[in-house]
Amino acid sequence: MTDATIAAPAVSTDVEKRGLWRQFRAHPGGVAGLAVFLFIVVAVYVGPLIHTVDPNKIDIKAKNQGPSLAHPFGTDNLGHDMLAQVLAGGQISLAVGITAMLLALFLGTLVGVLSGYFRRVDGILMRLTDLFLALPLLPLLLVIIMLFRDTLRAAFGPETGIFILIVFVIGITSWMHTARIVRGDVLAVKSQEFILAAKSSGMREHRVILKHILPNVMSSIMVSATLGIASAIITESALSFLGLGFPSDFPTWGRLLYDGANFLQLTPSRVLWPGLAISLTVLSVNFIGDAIRDALDPRTLKR
Numbered sequence: 001m002t003d004a005t006i007a008a009p010a011v012s013t014d015v016e017k018r019g020l021w022r023q024f025r026a027h028p029g030g031v032a033g034l035a036v037f038l039f040i041v042v043a044v045y046v047g048p049l050i051h052t053v054d055p056n057k058i059d060i061k062a063k064n065q066g067p068s069l070a071h072p073f074g075t076d077n078l079g080h081d082m083l084a085q086v087l088a089g090g091q092i093s094l095a096v097g098i099t100a101m102l103l104a105l106f107l108g109t110l111v112g113v114l115s116g117y118f119r120r121v122d123g124i125l126m127r128l129t130d131l132f133l134a135l136p137l138l139p140l141l142l143v144i145i146m147l148f149r150d151t152l153r154a155a156f157g158p159e160t161g162i163f164i165l166i167v168f169v170i171g172i173t174s175w176m177h178t179a180r181i182v183r184g185d186v187l188a189v190k191s192q193e194f195i196l197a198a199k200s201s202g203m204r205e206h207r208v209i210l211k212h213i214l215p216n217v218m219s220s221i222m223v224s225a226t227l228g229i230a231s232a233i234i235t236e237s238a239l240s241f242l243g244l245g246f247p248s249d250f251p252t253w254g255r256l257l258y259d260g261a262n263f264l265q266l267t268p269s270r271v272l273w274p275g276l277a278i279s280l281t282v283l284s285v286n287f288i289g290d291a292i293r294d295a296l297d298p299r300t301l302k303r
Contacts, residue, residue, distance in 0.1 A: 023295035030291020033284035040281055044090030047083075055084035056249055064267050074269045076260065086273050089251040093278075096166055096236045096252070101228035103171030108178025109221055113209060115179065116186025126183070129176050137173050141235075144169045145244050159250050166245060170232050178224040185217040219296035226289035230282040237278055253278050 024030055051072075059079030066074045073082035115125040145165060152161035189195065190213065198208050233253075239245040240254030241261075248259060253274040260270030 020295050024291050027287075027291035027294055029287040030294075033287030033291070036280055036284040037288060040090065040277065040284070041094065044087050044094060047087040051081075051083055051087065053081040053084040055080060055088040055251060057081070057084075064263070066267070067269065073273050074267060076267070076270055077263055082256075082270060082273060085251045085256060086253070086277060089253045089256055089274060090277060092163075092246065092250070092252045093233055093236060093254070094281075096163065096170070097229045097233040097281075100167045100170035100174065100232035100236075101225055103167060104174035104228050104232070105178060105221065105225050106175075107171065108175035108224065109182050109214075111175065111179040112182025113186055113213060113217075116183040117190055117205075117209060117213060122183075125179075129179050132173065132176050135173075138238075141169050141173065141239065142242075142244060145239070149244075158247055162246050162250070166236055166239065170235050174228060174231060174235075178221070178228070181220045181224060182217055185220050186213055189213055189216045219293075222296070223289050223293045226285050226292060230285040230289075233278065233281060 057080065059075070061079065062071065062075050063077050063079040064075065065071055068074070071081050071083065073086060075081060076085075111125050111129065115122045115129075148165055149162065152165050155161060156164060195208065195212055198212055203211075236245060236252065237254030237257065240252050241258045243258055245258075246252050246255055248255065251259075256274035257271050257278075260267070260274070263270055
């Protein structure tokens, strides 16, 4: 039996790919979520090229203003342009969300595949996963940040050091659910006939995992990836809102909420725009995840 024959169940045909896209388009929420998410990504990265105001420029004469032509989102108590700050903060929030998601996805997939495929390490890895699930995450995050914040700031600078720390603490506390999901899928896949045939042909274990196991659990990984971005953005926003995230001259959506909370009655728009950006991003990513899950559902593809 050749490798091509063995790998046949794991390889998607053009018809299947078109079917996946057709099923995704049949999900109105997923299409709307994708459109909103792409709009937000384009806005935060292309917007500063159009709205060229420096987000850290201080103009005391224009402080605490409402929306106007010069400042579409208004200004804060120091005269910062809120639109420029929301756009700049979006770049950092999205970068944190995507990077932390990739770290959590890598750890979760690694633990899930090893635990599901190799019986001898299953117990150890699952008990480690249970240990992380039992930990109180918010106090753990606060302790880690307080212990290593000054060290990383001194080593990499105030912005880069905090970015590395935030991404690391979110990534290492967000991989457990992905690991459990991937483990369950691996347990279901590894008992199928084409996996047994691959082992019988003398294929090495790492090739079986890379060529046959991973492609067949990719649907769960993709769904976890979309949900991981939303979770990471919310966690970063919560840490910044507590004053433990990025410094005030390095705005993120959560930091803008934290800075604007004391001025809520004076200029409500200061918390409206970053809060709306967080809500739309998280909601759109969740809809995308739901659409991907439905599109990859075998029962949906059969219909």
